[in-house]
Amino acid sequence: MASDAVATGTAEKDGVQFKTVQEGKATILVPQGAKIGEDTSEVQQVFYNPIQQFNRDLSVLAIKTYGAQAVERKRQHNARISSKGKKRKRGQDDEKDDAPQQKQESSEAQPTAAGQTETSDRPHQRPQFKILDALSASGLRALRYAHEIPLVTSVTANDLSASAADSIKANVAHNGLEDKIRVTNDDALALMYRAIAEGLSKSEYPGKPAKSHKWDVIDLDPYGTAAPFFDAAVQAVRDDGGLLCITCTDSAIWAGHSWCEKTFSLYGGTPVKGTHSHEVGLRLIIQSVASSAARYGLDIEPLLSLSIDYYVKIFIRVTRSPQTVKFLGSKSMLLYSCDSGCGAWQTQPMMKAKTAPNKKGSGHFYKHGMAQGPTASPFCPHCGTKTHLNGPMYGGYLHSPEFVQRLLDQLPDADPKTYGTLTRLKGMLQTALEEILPGPEPTEKVNPREDAAAVIDPYPFYIVPARLAGAISCLAPPDDMFRGALIHLGYRTTRSHCRAGSIKTDAPWSTIWWVMTEWIRQKAPIKASRFKPTMPAYKILKEAGLLDEDKGDEAREWTSAPKEEDSKMEDVEKQTEPIQPQNGDAEQIADADADADPQSQKPATEEELRKTLVFDEDLARLGRQGDGKRLVRYQVNPDKNWGPLTKAKAQ
Secondary structure, eight states, X not given: OOOTTOEEEEEEETTEEEEEEEETTXXXXXXXXXXXXXXXXXXXXXXXXXXXXXXXXXXXXXXXXXXXXXXXXXXXXXXXHHHHHHOGGGOHHXXXXXXXXXXXXXXXXXXXXXXXXXXXXXXXXXXXXXXXXXXXXXSHHHHHHHHHOTTOOEEEEEOSXXXXXXXXXXXXXXXXXXXXXXXXXXXXXXXXXXXXXXXXXXXXXXXXXXXXXXXXXXXXXXXXXXXXXXXXXXXXXXXXXXXXXXXXXXXXXXXXXXXXXXXXXXXXXXXXXXXXXXXXXXXXXXXXXXXXXXXXXXXXXXXXXXXXXXXXXXXXXXXXXXXXXXXXXTTEEXXXXXXXXXXXEEEXXXXXXXXXXXXXXXXXXXXXXXXXXOOSOSBOTTTOOBOEEEEXXXXXXXXXXXXXXXXXXXXXXXXXXXXXXXXXXXXXXXXXXXXXXXXXXXSSOOOHHHHHHHOOOSSOSOBOHHHHHHHTTSOOOOHHHHHHHHHHTTOOEEOOTTSTTOBEESOOHHHHXXXXXXXXXXXXXXXXXXXXXXXXXXXXXXXXXXXXXXXXXXXXXXXXXXXXXXXXXXXXXXXXXXXXOOTTHHHHHHHHHOSSOGGGOOOOOHHHHHTTOOOSHHHHHHHOOOOSOOOBOSOOOOSTTOSOOOOOOOO
């Protein structure tokens, strides 16, 4: 059944009756008898899935936010060029430096692949902002872009199916958007490569297509994987900060381990078997895009990367920068996964980028080199099980905090009638913003651009306490209490948007397993005779001294955390007083117990803090997350037939 935010009705066109579906400010015509998501037994003539409204709402919001930034950058750039032109006294060298840019500006008046004209941002002239909806289906996405993003000047809505192209034309006419939307019936790859070829033929700089033949935004939303379109898309989008919007719905490939050979063929890496497989999938897809772009001297920056239901949605900024492309090797990593044992992992960068002083001694530069390996044993250091090798995958941050915050800043003024999934947008974006755990600042810096390119995510992936408990066959600790234990020991914790009940932390695996075994010791006794030396849990429990004597399996009075199946659908966070995790908690605990002047005391070590860890309500209160707001952070299934539906067939 259609979403509550989707309005349906009827309309007549050329004597033919149609159903109508309204989403946001756009309306599409649906032939009588074609399904709109409520009946999976019929063949779809027009593909419309109401579950994907969140995807479209997010895309509109992200492109609107990106567009405002892009227009601002264009104006600042043109202002700098204008100010340089006024400084004639600087000499002929400066005039020569400005010449390539002036030529580029003049070239941007050439006709584009979409039949439009690119102009610079001169007074009283509207900057051009072009979008390609490469796989448009019914055209709903293109219609919403044209209707709801004021700065859009043209949208190319393309589909390989002739019947789909006819439907798009009818929908464009029904919405009165013929002046903004151009409909093409073409292969998406041919369309993009043709634009690239035309740009190369018009360019004054060998190997660099004219920007006038590129799109500001390219949206790839196929049925299944978008991997075949990466090479063309990174070249066809503007290389001065253009935006790629990528959807991949083949979660069985990039988030599963049954078809690892298919994952490697499509994305150039192997997936992970484990609770963190969806974040690994995000990193595999981003790595594939980054590799495609790097061949052409293009650097990528993930602005927002989300695992949503059965698909991923990734927004990537593309910039021509041969200098920062060199950091791709050091931002690519391999993963040693104990997927058959305790679930722990270790990462290894494929290259290294370190700062070194320059010859003049006046600064530093980045030196790139090969990484030594392997950095991990073939056997898990915690449980002794053989590990598997996964990747390569992207090792940088998945989101830009600045971009995510800009998205959140727009939501208070957003119209709920336009954004039918507004409550979920707030919850997921807030979770994405909170999940970023910054690493330590570099001691030596070179320049802002290269310093930003060198940053890696030091704490990738998340853990699920219930799964950790399953690995060692004990009652699961409540999430709040588990977080509180890590905070008590001086570590940071947050959650991941990928999975309900997940925890991201900067604590090492040795500390995580100590917390789990201490939980067993205090609140969840186990029966030692159940564990055999061949079991993954045996080594962990043995080293913790829990198998030395059998103390029985009588559980103490405690309420364990809900099973993962129950917590999976939890969508509203608890309303409690906020307790922010701080690294200073360790110092506060040490000072409270000190007899001397607190200012003269050193922060307590983890070994000292372990002695004061007690699993009680105070610890749970320390780990409780929330700011008193009710946020829909994770999807709740809307109906029993929820899912991607079947692929549309050409009629």
